[in-house]
Amino acid sequence: MTFSELLTKLTADTQGSLLPFAPELCIVGTILLLLFVRLLDLDRWLPPALVAIAGAVVALGLSARQFSEFSGTDAHVQTMFTGLLVYDPFTVFFRIFLLLFLLFVIYLTIVTGIPDAEDSPDFYTLLLGSTLGMLLMVSANNLLMVFLAIEMTSLPSYAMAGFLKGRKTSSEAALKYVVYGAGTAGVMLFGISLLAGLLGTTHFPQMGPALMELARQEHFTMASPEFRTLAIGILMVLVGVAFKLSLFPFHFWCPDVFEGAAAEVGGFLSVASKGAAFALLIRFLLALVGGSAAPGGGPHSLYLQIGIALSLIAVVTTTFGNLAAYFQTNIKRLLAYSTIAHAGYMLMAVGSMMVVLNSPVGEMFAGETRSETAAGCVQGLLYYLVVYFFMNLGVFAIVAFVRNATFGKNNTGEELSDYAGLVGQSPVLAICLLICVFSLIGLPPFGGFFGKFMVFYSVLASTQAHWVMWIVLVAGLFNTVFSLFYYLRVLKCAFIDSRPAEARVVDVDMGSDAGRYALLVTVPVVLLGVAVEPISRVAREVAGWLLNT
Secondary structure, three states: OOHHHHHHHHHHHHHHHHOOOHHHHHHHHHHHHHHHHHHOOOOOOOOHHHHHHHHHHHHHHHHHHHHHHHOOOOOOOEEEOOOOEEEOHHHHHHHHHHHHHHHHHHHHHHHHOOOOOOOHHHHHHHHHHHHHHHHHHHHEOEHHHHHHHHHHHHHHHHHHHOOOOOOHHHHHHHHHHHHHHHHHHHHHHHHHHHHHHHHOOOEHHHHHHHHHHHHOOOOOOOOOHHHHHHHHHHHHHHHHHHHHHOOOOOOOHHHHHHHHOOHHHHHHHHHHHHHHHHHHHHHHHHHHHOOOOOOOOOOHHHHHHHHHHHHHHHHHHHHHHHHHHHOOOEHHHHHHHHHHHHHHHHHHHHHHHHHHHOOOOOOEEOOEEHHHHHHHHHHHHHHHHHHHHHHHHHHHHHHHHHHHHHOEOOEOOOEHHHHOOHHHHOHHHHHHHHHHHHHHHOOOOOHHHHHHHHHHHHHHHHOOOOOHHHHHHHHHHHHHHHHHHHHHHHHHHHHOOOOOOOOOOOOOOOOOHHHHHHHHHHHHHHHHHHOOHHHHHHHHHHHHHHHOO
């Protein structure tokens, strides 16, 4: 191929990629506009928050239109930019998830007043920059793009964690986040180099066939260097993803960062980064399997062990998060460990998917094919993420509102004692807190119950493939019961304890901006527990498209 032909091909490929890539381009344009607002000192006349909202709304509208084009048709997977990114319903679903969450976070920052007017252009630039990295994570189709997307997500997050100027814990949080993030990034990059050297490709669609070709060699056994290199490379890549998910034992940054960062930033990191990282994890694991749901030998025994290992890590992560949360007196540290525990619950669905896809047993699972059962695992994860969006953001929003009302020289507004007697001063915040916490526990009739039910049902289906999954299922149910103890401590403070006479008043009613926002994020938690079918059906369709069922 001549240089002219190569240039023509690249130009045509780029032009064909622009339309599917439109939401990301919209976010890029918004970031550039925010930089010009800061550079030209236009933020006195053009509020940066308004610019950020406008860009996010346009990007969300484009994503919604793309999703409607997929509905009712046979989804056609399209690659973008020479195969670095993939455009399919799974990508568009997470685009909508992330962009809608971005809008909710921006609105929360407007209500709470963080950031202040001086720093708002910088803050929203970082917020949109991190979201852009997450949008690339969910559509990554190449190991090099995986690394680039994770770093693009992480670097702005480091700065946002330390955005509270003059606060020692905020600076400490940012420093720890940077150090831990840099270490895991190096490990992940080394793992990518091992896989690229072993397989001769970093392209996801080519990884599965390359692995099967490698497995056909006679010397490809557990004792062979190739097998060990493959296992180590996969493990190192998973380390980078596990850091973003704050899975045990890569959770150590999470409590300190959540405590030091603003509650608004903690809410953003707890939901958005989890969603993007789980989407990336599923894509990477399916690339290893090669899209095939029939093992038949080869490296599938390794993949089965990976699925079991992920499930056991999920158990340890959930158990550790719940046990550590029980001893916390700072509400943000408690929510950090709660976030770790919920990441474990969601990882159970991913582990179940891998166990089902690589099971040595028959093709049918409780009347469904292997692919259909795996799609059910993904469906449970997607529904859980949608519910987690609202219930976790709702709790972090209430933390921000209480902080604003009670913050003083000797009171940070972030201790459990600051919520004593909350129901007597702000019933709307107390009721919203109760609904979100009950949903986090997994009590009916709230959305969290059905999210956990779908995840546990996928684990139950995978017990047919391997007996270890029974341990995972029992541990998940036990942890749900145990989480009652520390979640109820929060509600005890809000509804039973008396408020000290010297404590500042939390004056938030339904007519205030804070009260309306609390209701805005709480009502969907109830609706997702009452009307399960619409979102569940969409999640099932997306999972089916992904697994070609």
